[in-house]
Amino acid sequence: MSLGKKRKQMIIKIILTIVAVTTAVITLIPIVLTFTNSLMASSEITSNYGMIFEKTDTGGKKYISETVNLKFIPDMVSLSQYFTILIKSPDYLLKFWNSMILVVPIVVFQLIVALLAAYGFTRTKGKLSVIVFFSYVILLLMPYQVTLVPNYLVLNWMHLLNTNWAIWLPGIFSPFSVYLLTKYMKRIPTALIDAAKIDGANEWQIFSRICVPICKGIATSCVILVFMDYWNMVEQPLLFFSDTDKYPLSIFLSKINAQEIGLAFAAATFYMVPCLLLYLYGEAELVEGVAYQGSVKG
Amino acid sequence: MKQSVSKRKKRKKSVSGFFLAPSVVGVLVFFVLPFLVVIYFSFVDNPISKSFVGLENYINVITNSAFRTAFGNTMLFSAIAVPLAVILAMLLALMLDAGIPMYSQLRSSFLTPLMVPTASIVLIWQVLFDNKGVVNSWILKAGGDPVEWLKSSAGLFVIILLFLWKNLGYNMVLFLAALGNVPTDSVEAAELDGAGKIQIFFHVKLRYLSPMIAFTTILSMINSFKVFREVYLLTGDYPVGALYTLQHYMNNTFASADYQKLSTAAIYMSFVMIVIMAIMFAVEHWYGKDLEEE
Numbered sequence: 229m230s231l232g233k234k235r236k237q238m239i240i241k242i243i244l245t246i247v248a249v250t251t252a253v254i255t256l257i258p259i260v261l262t263f264t265n266s267l268m269a270s271s272e273i274t275s276n277y278g279m280i281f282e283k284t285d286t287g288g289k290k291y292i293s294e295t296v297n298l299k300f301i302p303d304m305v306s307l308s309q310y311f312t313i314l315i316k317s318p319d320y321l322l323k324f325w326n327s328m329i330l331v332v333p334i335v336v337f338q339l340i341v342a343l344l345a346a347y348g349f350t351r352t353k354g355k356l357s358v359i360v361f362f363s364y365v366i367l368l369l370m371p372y373q374v375t376l377v378p379n380y381l382v383l384n385w386m387h388l389l390n391t392n393w394a395i396w397l398p399g400i401f402s403p404f405s406v407y408l409l410t411k412y413m414k415r416i417p418t419a420l421i422d423a424a425k426i427d428g429a430n431e432w433q434i435f436s437r438i439c440v441p442i443c444k445g446i447a448t449s450c451v452i453l454v455f456m457d458y459w460n461m462v463e464q465p466l467l468f469f470s471d472t473d474k475y476p477l478s479i480f481l482s483k484i485n486a487q488e489i490g491l492a493f494a495a496a497t498f499y500m501v502p503c504l505l506l507y508l509y510g511e512a513e514l515v516e517g518v519a520y521q522g523s524v525k526g
Numbered sequence: 527m528k529q530s531v532s533k534r535k536k537r538k539k540s541v542s543g544f545f546l547a548p549s550v551v552g553v554l555v556f557f558v559l560p561f562l563v564v565i566y567f568s569f570v571d572n573p574i575s576k577s578f579v580g581l582e583n584y585i586n587v588i589t590n591s592a593f594r595t596a597f598g599n600t601m602l603f604s605a606i607a608v609p610l611a612v613i614l615a616m617l618l619a620l621m622l623d624a625g626i627p628m629y630s631q632l633r634s635s636f637l638t639p640l641m642v643p644t645a646s647i648v649l650i651w652q653v654l655f656d657n658k659g660v661v662n663s664w665i666l667k668a669g670g671d672p673v674e675w676l677k678s679s680a681g682l683f684v685i686i687l688l689f690l691w692k693n694l695g696y697n698m699v700l701f702l703a704a705l706g707n708v709p710t711d712s713v714e715a716a717e718l719d720g721a722g723k724i725q726i727f728f729h730v731k732l733r734y735l736s737p738m739i740a741f742t743t744i745l746s747m748i749n750s751f752k753v754f755r756e757v758y759l760l761t762g763d764y765p766v767g768a769l770y771t772l773q774h775y776m777n778n779t780f781a782s783a784d785y786q787k788l789s790t791a792a793i794y795m796s797f798v799m800i801v802i803m804a805i806m807f808a809v810e811h812w813y814g815k816d817l818e819e820e
Contacts, residue, residue, distance in 0.1 A: 245626045251618070252635035255691065258650045259642055265650075277653055298653065298660045341548045348545030357542075360550065367557055369744065369803055370796055371751035373772050377792040378560030380780065401552030431541045452641075460643050462755040463773060467780050478645035482759040496646035507641040511634060518696060519703030522741050 266497040268302040270490030309494035327476035334399035342405035364403040394468035449517020567789035596775035615697030637695035679768035704738035740810035
């Protein structure tokens with residue numbers, strides 16, 4: 229009886245493993261495909277997918293296969309696409325640079341502002357600070373359809389539309405990191421802070437030497453999540469920039485035309501690189517931070 | 527003596543005020559104060575003459591067919607995508623939690639889409655779901671009729687797939703954390719009473735997971751309102767009617783600089799969000815109540 233039960237459990241476990249691994253592989257396929265396709269020469273891309281992206285009357289004499297031809301492994305590995313986007317054609321690097329210049333200041337300054345605010349919330353115990361924190365949470369729950377309108381009004385009055393400030397300022401003061409860091413900092417035992425006080429530390433020293441180092445892990449996960457959110461941004465540049473040269477690569481990628489479809493895969497892969505590096509560097513912190521975010525009681 | 531205490535208190539307040547100031551000022555200037563203006567704008571006829579018109583803007587917006595389409599599409603998308611995002615993520619978490627090998631590799635794989643920009647992945651999605659794309663070529667081979675995936679109401683399905691692909695991992699990590707917090711003695715006690723795995727899940731684990739279900743539902747709902755990104759990157763400025771979301775409506779209204787419409791639509795949206803949140807919290811509170819009393 230017990231042996232039969234064990235056997236049954238074993239079989240269930242094997243089935244679950246197979247299902248899980250299959251699902252995981254399917255999940256990764258789009259990413260792997262984008263990467264392997266970026267290693268194809270542009271003639272190969274055109275012959276594989278030309279019929280999808282080619283507009284009807286280009287008139288060239290390229291060979292285009294009748295049906296779409298999804299391939300994992302390139303016929304010949306070629307770095308020519310990368311050579312084009314990185315060296316020959318400056319457009320992609322410029323747009324990539326736009327993305328960097330828009331996102332990095334938001335990540336850095338949102339973290340600084342949020343660390344300060346989290347310490348402020350941790351060290352005040354008044355009704356007012358509870359109300360302020362609650363309104364931050366409400367703000368956090370609001371979708372872009374709500375927050376972009378007030379953002380737009382202020383930016384318009386300040387004559388900041390069509391400048392990078394239009395993306396930076398609302399991004400820096402967005403309360404996401406404040407929420408996560410405050411929840412975490414509030415758990416630092418008051419005994420620790422009191423002990424530092426007795427040793428003669430002032431508020432700034434308590435903040436910078438005790439609280440910030442303790443929050444290092446959760447701060448890393450804030451950095452990753454905020455970076456990803458803004459690296460993906462579409463709404464803000466569409467509304468706040470009239471000058472399309474300022475657009476980040478995220479928007480530009482969707483507008484690549486049929487002639488350059490080979491380049492698109494390389495550019496798309498290139499655009500993933502900073503994110504995947506961040507993931508490699510901070511996966512443990514990210515998982516911990518996401519999990520912590522959900523700890524409702526605390 | 528008394529004076530020095532109040533002085534110290536005051537100093538403490540000004541200290542935390544110093545730490546809070548940058549954030550509070552920023553939030554006030556960029557979010558809260560202009561939102562008050564948004565409320566004001568929703569009740570006047572235009573930003574120049576500023577005469578009070580009562581609920582006229584509200585009636586105009588809600589009777590506007592573009593707004594209704596956009597609102598309906600967005601709600602339909604959320605109504606399908608959010609429960610799927612919660613339930614499938616919970617199943618994934620339960621699967622990983624069942625003690626199968628390669629736990630951390632599997633978790634990393636499921637979380638990877640979160641770390642891949644949508645813009646990088648839409649190309650493959652286009653290759654798959656174009657009229658002459660991979661999926662249709664499979665359908666043709668199987669003898670079926672090709673579907674206009676991105677140019678018909680089937681687009682909703684494609685977008686839901688992309689949304690789930692991107693968001694399941696995040697929700698799964700949240701559920702894994704919650705499963706880790708289910709007290710083992712409750713599970714063991716149920717096992718001793720002879721409860722099966724399924725019974726244990728419904729009668730023990732689900733109770734402890736209920737706050738997390740509420741949380742992931744709210745989170746997925748917020749993310750579902752961001753789905754404009756995916757739609758825009760996949761289908762451009764002018765999608766088919768079924769994919770016309772609220773953010774498309776907002777973008778068009780921004781383009782025509784109609785502040786009244788914009789403001790009123792924003793107020794409607796914030797109102798809907800607040801109502802949904804209130805319902806969620808009430809349900810969670812009601813469901814989790816006897817748990818806290820134990």
